[in-house]
Amino acid sequence: xxxxxxxxxxxxxxxxxxxxxxxxxxxxxxxxxxxxxxxxxxxxxxxxxxxxxxxxxxxxxxxxxxxxxxxxxxxxxxxxxxxxxxxxxxxxxxxxxxxxxxxxxxxxxxxxxxxxxxxxxxxxxxxxxxxxxxxxxxxxxxxxxxxxxxxxxxxxxxxxxxxxxxxxxxxxxxxxxxxxxxxxxxxxxxxxxxxxxxxxxxxxxxxxxxxxxxxxxxxxxxxxxxxxxxxxxxxxxxxxxxxxxxxxxxxxxxxxxxxxxxxxxxxxxxxxxxxxxxxxxxxxxxxxxxxxxxxxxxxxx
Amino acid sequence: xxxxxxxxxxxxxxxxxxxxxxxxxxxxxxxxxxxxxxxxxxxxxxxxxxxxxxxxxxxxxxxxxxxxxxxxxxxxxxxxxxxxxxxxxxxxxxxxxxxxxxxxxxxxxxxxxxxxxxxxxxxxxxxxxxxxxxxxxxxxxxxxxxxxxxxxxxxxxxxxxxxxxxxxxxxxxxxxxxxxxxxxxxxxxxxxxxxxxxxxxxxxxxxxxxxxxxxxxxxxxxxxxxxxxxxxxxxxxxxxxxxxxxxxxxxxxxxxxxxxxx
Amino acid sequence: xxxxxxxxxxxxxxxxxxxxxxxxxxxxxxxxxxxxxxxxxxxxxxxxxxxxxxxxxxxxxxxxxxxxxxxxxxxxxxxxxxxxxxxxxxxxxxx
Numbered sequence: 336x337x338x339x340x341x342x343x344x345x346x347x348x349x350x351x352x353x354x355x356x357x358x359x360x361x362x363x364x365x366x367x368x369x370x371x372x373x374x375x376x377x378x379x380x381x382x383x384x385x386x387x388x389x390x391x392x393x394x395x396x397x398x399x400x401x402x403x404x405x406x407x408x409x410x411x412x413x414x415x416x417x418x419x420x421x422x423x424x425x426x427x428x429x430x431x432x433x434x435x436x437x438x439x440x441x442x443x444x445x446x447x448x449x450x451x452x453x454x455x456x457x458x459x460x461x462x463x464x465x466x467x468x469x470x471x472x473x474x475x476x477x478x479x480x481x482x483x484x485x486x487x488x489x490x491x492x493x494x495x496x497x498x499x500x501x502x503x504x505x506x507x508x509x510x511x512x513x514x515x516x517x518x519x520x521x522x523x524x525x526x527x528x529x530x531x532x533x534x535x536x537x538x539x540x541x542x543x544x545x546x547x548x549x550x551x552x553x554x555x556x557x558x559x560x561x562x563x564x565x566x567x568x569x570x571x572x573x574x575x576x577x578x579x580x581x582x583x584x585x586x587x588x589x590x591x592x593x594x595x596x597x598x599x600x601x602x603x604x605x606x607x608x609x610x611x612x613x614x615x616x617x618x619x620x621x622x623x624x625x626x627x628x629x630x631x632x633x634x635x636x
Numbered sequence: 637x638x639x640x641x642x643x644x645x646x647x648x649x650x651x652x653x654x655x656x657x658x659x660x661x662x663x664x665x666x667x668x669x670x671x672x673x674x675x676x677x678x679x680x681x682x683x684x685x686x687x688x689x690x691x692x693x694x695x696x697x698x699x700x701x702x703x704x705x706x707x708x709x710x711x712x713x714x715x716x717x718x719x720x721x722x723x724x725x726x727x728x729x730x731x732x733x734x735x736x737x738x739x740x741x742x743x744x745x746x747x748x749x750x751x752x753x754x755x756x757x758x759x760x761x762x763x764x765x766x767x768x769x770x771x772x773x774x775x776x777x778x779x780x781x782x783x784x785x786x787x788x789x790x791x792x793x794x795x796x797x798x799x800x801x802x803x804x805x806x807x808x809x810x811x812x813x814x815x816x817x818x819x820x821x822x823x824x825x826x827x828x829x830x831x832x833x834x835x836x837x838x839x840x841x842x843x844x845x846x847x848x849x850x851x852x853x854x855x856x857x858x859x860x861x862x863x864x865x866x867x868x869x870x871x872x873x874x875x876x877x878x879x880x881x882x883x884x885x886x887x888x889x890x891x892x893x894x895x896x897x898x
Numbered sequence: 899x900x901x902x903x904x905x906x907x908x909x910x911x912x913x914x915x916x917x918x919x920x921x922x923x924x925x926x927x928x929x930x931x932x933x934x935x936x937x938x939x940x941x942x943x944x945x946x947x948x949x950x951x952x953x954x955x956x957x958x959x960x961x962x963x964x965x966x967x968x969x970x971x972x973x974x975x976x977x978x979x980x981x982x983x984x985x986x987x988x989x990x991x992x993x
Contacts, residue, residue: 442942469804481944482899486913490905490959491762492803501803531908533763533772533802534740537647544670566906570913570989628945757966761908761993800959801907836963 349377349615353392353410354607359384361417366630368424369411370447370622371404371438373431376468378403380411381619382422386627388454390415391616400431408437424630426622442625444618445474445485451621452578453480455612456602461574464564464593466583468496471564475571480621484571493530494560494589496582501532502556505539506549517557517588519550526559527552535559553588561592568597578602580614638893639689640696642719642885643676643710645703648739648767649852651879652679654687654694655886662687663879672703680709696889700881702741711889717745717756719884724848725751726887727874732844735834736880737853739767742834744841751887757840763802765833767853772802773826776809777819785858788823797825805829823858831862838867848872850880899943902989903953904961910992912962912970914977918943918950920985927951927986930976935964951986965990 361367361384372379373396381391392410396403404427412419419437427435428447435441452463458478465472470489476482492498503510524547527538535556542552568577577599583589584604594600605611612620639661644651650672654662664682666675684691691709699707700719707713714722716736724734725747734745742765743758759765763772774781795817799805805826812822830853838847847869853859854877864871874880904913918941928936928951935957940947957964968975970988977986 446942484900484902486902487958488905490800491907492801493907497803497807529761529908531761531763531802533768534761534908541670563906566911570902570906570911571900625942625945632945759909761910763908765909798956798959833960833963836960836966840966840969 349393351394353390353413355390355414356388359387359389361389361415361421366424366627367417367422368426368623368626368630369408369422369437370619370624370626371408371425371427371435372429372444372447372616372618372622373400373403373427373435374429374444374618377615378407378429378431379616379619380407381616381623382411382415382417383620383623383627386624388612388620391613391619393613393615396431400434401436403431404435404437424626426626426629428618428622439626440629442622445472445482447618447621447625448472448580449474449476449482449621450480450624451617451619452476452580454620454624455605455614455617456576456578459576460578460602462568462572462577464568464577464579466495466564466579466581466589468582471495471567473567473571475574480624486567486571488567492532493535494564494583498532499560499583499586502535502539502553505536506553508549508553513553513557514585514587514589516550517553518591520554523558523592524551524555526562527555530559530563557588558592561589561596564589565593565596568593573597573599575599576602578604580604580617584614638695638890639687639693640698640886640889640893641680641683641694642714642882642887642889643680643697643699643701643707644719644879644881644885645672645676645699645701645707646738646881647702647741649878650676650679650701651882652676652683653879653882653886654683654689655883655890656687656689658890660883661689663876663882665878668703673706673708677708696893698885698889698892700885714885714888715753716881717743717753719881719888720745720850721747721753721884722751722887723880723884724850725749726883727880728846728848728872730846731848731872733838733841733847735838735847735849737767737834737849737851739771739852742766742837742851744838746841746844755841757837759833759837764800764805765837767851769802769805769830770826770853770856770859772806773809776806777813777822779819779823784823784826785856785861787820788827788858789861791818791820791824793821794825794828795821797822797829800829824862827856827858827862828866830859831866834863835866843867843869845869846872848874850874850877852878854878899941901952903958904989905959908993909962911989912965913989914953914961914965915987915989916951916953917985918948920983921950922983923949923951924982925951926980926982927977930980932968932976933957933964935961936977
């Protein structure tokens, strides 16, 4: 994946931070594992004690994967009295997974993301739609978090954070407001006919000339994007419970329309500021969980 | 002696051709803008003036192109594929495949020696498969569209561009510039990517020689060069490739007049 | 795991669908593909690494173009026919 220039990188702002659950004592526990998820924009790490979340950290990915992995690993160990050597098994994931120096094994982000979603939202989760800055992933999994079907749409910008950004720029609406603004119309107009971002620009200008308000144009476009994402979800199989992750999960205009089209409510995302788990660490959490299973398997139990 | 006209209501540009006794006597174009019908009237007037004839002398006017329904003065329509086939064989009697690449659509038409369409494939609704892709990449490169081709011909190799989307392609090009890749090599990569897509489309139809490339993108020497390399065959390009649709409509109008007279 | 290789864009849906649970790693599809668009990859399934067929990275974003000559709308492309396990399918829905 191509690195985007810095100013284009962040579709939704997020903070670098680390957290330790001090109510958990790691001493005398059986298995301590870590998951390190080096993504194209963010690097995440999670430490689990016997398969329960103990600490996690989120930071920006730097110019090289090994350094980003070391940095986020250093962050996650901070404020714990754990050392790197206390961790019995580490799994690397994300697009920089093969360059995680401390990893015992690299596993694709899909397997980790599903496993982590299963942990964060619970075993009832069957369908996950992950809408990032540059791609859209749809995952179907079973009650253990094992992936049963997967699809990644990374060819086309329509619906991705980048695509929404181009459209928001065109309408001169601040990116963080587009969800709210798109819902300010009384009734959704028909979706724009062309989902291609490059062509939708032309269509949008035509609609504005016809006297449509910005809000109405945005609603028509957001609706078209939601229909398209719903199609992706249907392709892998929609089943309750359903969650949306990634930057676009914060776009209420997209989320509410997908819910209407599919006729399913998404499970609400926990908020780390209120003591919950962070959906951003799903991949790292899944990696740590798979790490535990692999560790136990290697010990023959 | 009959004078006919063809109006090609393209998404980006409206083209008009005036035909007199089997020869082009006037051609003009105008940017479609938001009032394509007005643009067509303007281009029509200009083409008439060049042809030194009056509107009353034009016996039959046919429209083609994606906006053909909105064409002024038209007595009827011709499909875009039909117009391509007709004009392609008129310009090059040996032509059996006409590849037409416009701003927002690309198509390949298979035809017989009479210029009658036999089969076709279309790429539409994705900007990466049409002229828009090259335009957007030229903007990202900060190179004038018409300079892209000559620039690309200076390159010995192509930079790596993986994106198959205009939007992602723009960021790809920007990061290649940041990495100080040479502009000619980036330009060549843009044309190679485009040629790759067009070549698959032509293969779909089966390559029937001769292959003629028309439409606005055919004016681009860089693209034609990439497509030649990709297909490994000779490619014919007419002198005014962007007027081929309008010419096809004017030719069809002429044959309708002839049929009417018989 | 059923993986959909391909995309939905403005022009339609294009996917090569590979079921790695059914895939036995025989490589026949990779040998039959006239475009060399398929390759063997390592997939992590049930805590094991398994070698299965996949659409190669370079073709994933242009599979519609790559596959055009095989006429995948009939779902009888060389890759689909080569697979005795029924692990490979084509989904081709141009708009």
